[in-house]
Amino acid sequence: MSEPGPPSATLSPPLLRVEHVVKRFGGVRAVDDASFAVERGSITALIGPNGAGKTTLFNVVTGFQHGDGGTVVYDGRAILGRPPWAIARCGLVRTFQITKALAAMPVIDNMTLAAPHQPGEHIATLLVRPRATRRREHEIEARAGELLETFGLAAKRDDYAGTLSGGQRKLLELARVLMAEPRMVLLDEPMAGVNPTLGGKLLEHVHALRERDGTTFLLIEHDMEVVMGHSDRVVCMAQGAVIAEGAPEAVRNDPRVIDAYLGGGSA
Numbered sequence: 001m002s003e004p005g006p007p008s009a010t011l012s013p014p015l016l017r018v019e020h021v022v023k024r025f026g027g028v029r030a031v032d033d034a035s036f037a038v039e040r041g042s043i044t045a046l047i048g049p050n051g052a053g054k055t056t057l058f059n060v061v062t063g064f065q066h067g068d069g070g071t072v073v074y075d076g077r078a079i080l081g082r083p084p085w086a087i088a089r090c091g092l093v094r095t096f097q098i099t100k101a102l103a104a105m106p107v108i109d110n111m112t113l114a115a116p117h118q119p120g121e122h123i124a125t126l127l128v129r130p131r132a133t134r135r136r137e138h139e140i141e142a143r144a145g146e147l148l149e150t151f152g153l154a155a156k157r158d159d160y161a162g163t164l165s166g167g168q169r170k171l172l173e174l175a176r177v178l179m180a181e182p183r184m185v186l187l188d189e190p191m192a193g194v195n196p197t198l199g200g201k202l203l204e205h206v207h208a209l210r211e212r213d214g215t216t217f218l219l220i221e222h223d224m225e226v227v228m229g230h231s232d233r234v235v236c237m238a239q240g241a242v243i244a245e246g247a248p249e250a251v252r253n254d255p256r257v258i259d260a261y262l263g264g265g266s267a
């Protein structure tokens with residue numbers, strides 16, 4: 001949290017280590033012995049052709065799908081098989097599309113609902129410690145307001161989330177996960193369907209969070225300009241496996257990566 005920018009990879013172990021992870025759907029090995037690491041404070045891009053297993057890997061890492069094998073270590077803790085809420089509580093979160101239910105709620109409620117430990121969740125707390133509950137409610141509302149301000153959504157505070165543009169929704173999706181003050185955020189195609197101006201804003205926020213809080217990002221991204229211009233490291237998957245990992249330029253020029261994108265199936 002202290003030093004801006006990515007800390008030296010040589011000084012601290014990776015924040016996330018994915019080791020030999022397997023996920024099958026019937027006969028399909030969607031993730032097939034995938035291994036890679038994400039350095040603390042980095043912006044790491046996960047790339048690969050369609051069907052490479054990127055989203056499935058996200059789901060397994062964040063506990064939304066059960067892995068069939070391997071290990072995932074986050075900040076020194078084995079997390080594979082833990083439920084999503086327990087993983088989120090460790091500080092590893094992913095963004096979610098604004099669902100129909102959330103779209104029918106005001107933007108501010110989308111934010112406050114995303115806060116961990118909702119004061120109104122436990123009636124006993126409400127009855128026994130009303131002042132502490134109110135204080136927590138104020139904290140949540142203040143944080144939600146600050147984030148909306150930062151993300152340029154303050155004027156939309158009371159609008160239904162469903163009325164936001166595609167780009168504004170993506171900003172809201174990122175702002176929502178920040179309510180949990182995560183140390184690592186997984187973004188699945190954050191730029192998809194977003195106009196370049198708002199897409200640029202979203203990337204600015206990603207960099208600012210990394211610089212200010214040391215937040216680590218792992219993002220699935222198809223746009224190679226975004227990947228090359230905004231990530232420190234790139235991991236490339238094909239046919240469920242990791243076929244290359246390293247500096248963006250090196251991965252882009254790796255013959256196995258070029259083959260995979262050309263349909264050569266070099267995994």
Ligand SMILES: Nc1ncnc2c1ncn2[C@@H]1O[C@H](COP(=O)(O)OP(=O)(O)OP(=O)(O)O)[C@@H](O)[C@H]1O
Binds near residue numbers: 028049055
């Ligand atoms: N729920 C599921 N049931 C059956 N097969 C699945 C399921 N989810 C994914 N798959 C299969 O697993 C493989 C990997 O899919 P996945 O969506 O993880 O790839 P991806 O790299 O995210 O692709 P894209 O870039 O197109 O989103 C594909 O063959 C896909 O058809």
